[in-house]
Amino acid sequence: MKIAWKEMKKSKAKFLILGSIIFLVSFLTFIISGLANGLSQDNAALIKDLPDGQFYLSKDADSTYNLSKIDEEIQKQILMDNPNATAFSVQMGFVNDAEDKQHSVAFVASTESGLFENVKDGEIVLDSSLKENGIEVGDVLTNNQFSGEFIVKGFVDQQKYSHAPVAFIGMTNYQEIYRVMEMQTIFIPGEEAPTLSALDSFSNKEFLNAIPSYSAEQMSLNMIVWFLVIISGMLFAIFFYMMNVQKIGLYGILKAIGMRTISLFKMIWYQMLVITAISLALSITLSKAFSFVAPEGMPFHLTMDTVWMLSAVFMAVGFIGATISGIQVKNIEPLQAIQQGEM
Amino acid sequence: MSAFTIEKVKKTFSNGEIEEEILKGVNLSLKEGEITALIGPSGSGKSTILTIAAGLQRASCGEILFEGSDMTKMSQEEVRHVRATDFGFVFQSSHLVPFLTVEEQLQLMLDVAETKTSKKEQAKAIDEMLKLVEMQHRKDAYPSSLSGGERQRVAIARALIHHPKILFADEPTASLDTKRSKGVMELLRELTRTLHLTTLMVTHDEEMLSYVDRVITMRDGYIVE
Ligand SMILES: Nc1ncnc2c1ncn2[C@@H]1O[C@H](COP(=O)(O)OP(=O)(O)O)[C@@H](O)[C@H]1O
Numbered sequence: 001m002k003i004a005w006k007e008m009k010k011s012k013a014k015f016l017i018l019g020s021i022i023f024l025v026s027f028l029t030f031i032i033s034g035l036a037n038g039l040s041q042d043n044a045a046l047i048k049d050l051p052d053g054q055f056y057l058s059k060d061a062d063s064t065y066n067l068s069k070i071d072e073e074i075q076k077q078i079l080m081d082n083p084n085a086t087a088f089s090v091q092m093g094f095v096n097d098a099e100d101k102q103h104s105v106a107f108v109a110s111t112e113s114g115l116f117e118n119v120k121d122g123e124i125v126l127d128s129s130l131k132e133n134g135i136e137v138g139d140v141l142t143n144n145q146f147s148g149e150f151i152v153k154g155f156v157d158q159q160k161y162s163h164a165p166v167a168f169i170g171m172t173n174y175q176e177i178y179r180v181m182e183m184q185t186i187f188i189p190g191e192e193a194p195t196l197s198a199l200d201s202f203s204n205k206e207f208l209n210a211i212p213s214y215s216a217e218q219m220s221l222n223m224i225v226w227f228l229v230i231i232s233g234m235l236f237a238i239f240f241y242m243m244n245v246q247k248i249g250l251y252g253i254l255k256a257i258g259m260r261t262i263s264l265f266k267m268i269w270y271q272m273l274v275i276t277a278i279s280l281a282l283s284i285t286l287s288k289a290f291s292f293v294a295p296e297g298m299p300f301h302l303t304m305d306t307v308w309m310l311s312a313v314f315m316a317v318g319f320i321g322a323t324i325s326g327i328q329v330k331n332i333e334p335l336q337a338i339q340q341g342e343m
Numbered sequence: 344m345s346a347f348t349i350e351k352v353k354k355t356f357s358n359g360e361i362e363e364e365i366l367k368g369v370n371l372s373l374k375e376g377e378i379t380a381l382i383g384p385s386g387s388g389k390s391t392i393l394t395i396a397a398g399l400q401r402a403s404c405g406e407i408l409f410e411g412s413d414m415t416k417m418s419q420e421e422v423r424h425v426r427a428t429d430f431g432f433v434f435q436s437s438h439l440v441p442f443l444t445v446e447e448q449l450q451l452m453l454d455v456a457e458t459k460t461s462k463k464e465q466a467k468a469i470d471e472m473l474k475l476v477e478m479q480h481r482k483d484a485y486p487s488s489l490s491g492g493e494r495q496r497v498a499i500a501r502a503l504i505h506h507p508k509i510l511f512a513d514e515p516t517a518s519l520d521t522k523r524s525k526g527v528m529e530l531l532r533e534l535t536r537t538l539h540l541t542t543l544m545v546t547h548d549e550e551m552l553s554y555v556d557r558v559i560t561m562r563d564g565y566i567v568e
C-alpha cells in the first residue's frame with residue numbers, strides 16, 4: 001500500500017486535519033468515559049465492588065432500597081441457609097470531628113461477612129478520602145443522633161456510595177442512629193442465588209440502577225460518548241467523500257490502466273487505518289496522562305478495558321465511514337476521468 | 344493475420360429522449376509493428392472508437408477481436424484484466440499520479456499488471472524504459488516539476504513498462520509544441536518497431552502523419568479511408 005502512504009505524505013495538510021479532528025474527538029471520548037466510570041465508581045463503588053450475586057428487598061419497598069425492611073425472622077432464616085449471605089443497610093448521614101466539623105458520609109452496617117468491613121460497636125472504618133479532611137486513626141467522631149462516640153479504627157480505599165465516603169459502623173449503633181431494627185437488604189453472592197418468595201430479588205446491575213441518580217448520570221454520559229463515536233464515523237465518511245470527489249480523475253485513470261476497484265478501497269482503508277491508529281495512540285497516551293494530572297476532586301477512572309473497547313469501536317466506525325464514502329469510487333467510469341483533462 | 348480487429352462496431356448515445364448514433368458501423372484492423380493513425384474532423388467519433396477498442400467503454404453492437412476472443416462478450420473483470428496486462432494507454436494529457444515520482448509511476452503500472460518478475464528485475468526494467476524515453480535523469484521527480492513533453496514521455500513509459508501488446512494513444516501530442524510533438528512521435532515509432540507493438544493513435548496534426556505506417560480517416564461515424 002505504498003501508493004496510499006505516498007499520497008498521505010504528499011498531501012500532509014489534508015490528512016493532518018483529519019487526524020487532528022479524530023484525535024480531538026477520541027480524546028474527548030476517552031476523557032468523558034473516564035469521567036463516567038469515575039463518577040460511577042464515586043457513586044456506587046460500595047456496590048460495584050461486590051461479587052456477582054443477588055440482592056433482596058422487601059416486597060412493600062417497591063424496589064426502593066431505603067424503604068425496604070427485611071423481617072428479622074426471614075433474615076435469620078436466610079442467613080442460616082446461606083452462610084455467605086449478608087444483610088446490610090446504607091443511609092446517608094454525618095459525622096462530626098473533634099473540631100465539630102461536619103462530614104457527610106454513607107453509613108453502612110452489615111451482619112458479619114467477608115463482603116463488608118466488620119466493625120464493632122463504638123468503632124468506625126472510613127473511606128480513605130476522609131484522610132484528606134484531616135481525620136486520622138484514633139480520632140473520635142460523633143453523630144447528633146448517637147449517644148456514644150466512634151473511634152476511627154482505620155481506612156479503606158475506594159468505598160464510596162452516592163458520591164459520599166462510606167463509614168462502616170456496628171449494627172447496634174446503626175439501629176440507634178436510624179431508629180430501625182430491620183436491615184434494608186440481603187445480598188447472596190454466587191450464581192445460583194435462590195428465589196425467595198417473601199422478597200423481591202435484583203441482580204447487581206438492577207440494584208445499581210435502583211440507586212438514585214446512578215442510571216441518570218451514567219445514561220447521559222454514555223450518550224455523549226456514543227454521540228462522539230457516531231460523529232467521528234460521520235467525519236470519516238464526509239472527509240473521505242470530499243477527498244474522493246477531488247480524486248475522481250485520479251481514480252478514473254487508475255481504473256483505466258486496470259487497477260481493481262478493491263485496490264482503491266484498500267487504499268482508502270489503509271489511510272483510514274493509519275490516521276485512526278495514530279490519532280488513537282495519541283489520545284490514549286494523553287488521556288492516561290490526564291488521569292495523573294486530573295484535579296484531586298475529579299473522579300476520573302479510565303480502565304484499559306474501556307480504552308480498547310472504544311478504540312475498536314472507533315476503528316469499526318472509521319472503517320464503515322470510509323467504506324460508505326468509497327461507494328462512489330466504485331461507480332467511477334474510467335472514461336469520465338480521461339475526458340476531464342489534466343488533474 | 345492482424346493482431347486486433349474491429350468489426351461493424353456501432354455506438355449510440357442517448358441524451359434523454361434523443362438517441363444519437365455516433366459510430367455507424369466501423370471496421371478496422373491493426374497490424375503488429377505498425378502505427379495506425381485515425382484522423383478526421385472533430386466530433387467524427389475518433390475518440391469514441393479508440394476508447395471502445397481499448398475496453399474503456401462498451402460498443403452498442405459489433406465485434407472486437409483480440410487474440411481470438413471477442414471483447415464485447417467479456418465480463419467487466421475480464422476486460423479489466425486485458426486492460427491491465429495487454430493494453431497500454433497514452434492520453435492527450437499525461438494523467439500521471441500527482442503524488443508518485445516518475446519511477447513510482449512505472450512501478451505502479453507493473454503492480455497493476457501483476458508482473459511476476461522479482462523486484463530487482465522490475466527496477467532494472469524501469470531503468471531501461473526510462474532510458475528509452477530519456478527520462479532516467481528525472482526518475483525521482485514528481486509530475487508537477489516536469490514539462491509537458493517530459494510528462495508525456497513518462498506517460499508513454501508507463502503505458503509500455505508492462506509490455507502490452509496494443510498501445511492506444513488519443514492525441515498524445517496535442518498539448519505539445521511542434522518540436523516536442525516530433526520527439527514523441529519518433530519515440531512512438533521506434534518503440535512500436537522495437538517492442539513489436541500494435542499502435543492505434545488519434546491525431547489531428549497532419550505533420551505527425553509522416554511518422555505513421557497507415558492513415559485511416561473518419562467522418563460522421565464512418566471510415567472513409
Ligand atoms: N458519453 C457521451 N455521451 C453523449 N455523446 C457523446 C459521448 N461521448 C461522445 N459523444 C459525442 O460523440 C461524438 C463523437 O465524439 P468523439 O469520439 O470524442 O469525437 P472526436 O474524438 O472525433 O472529436 C461527439 O459529437 C460527442 O459529442
Ligand SMILES: [Mg+2]
Pocket residue numbers: 389390391545
Ligand atoms: Mg477526441
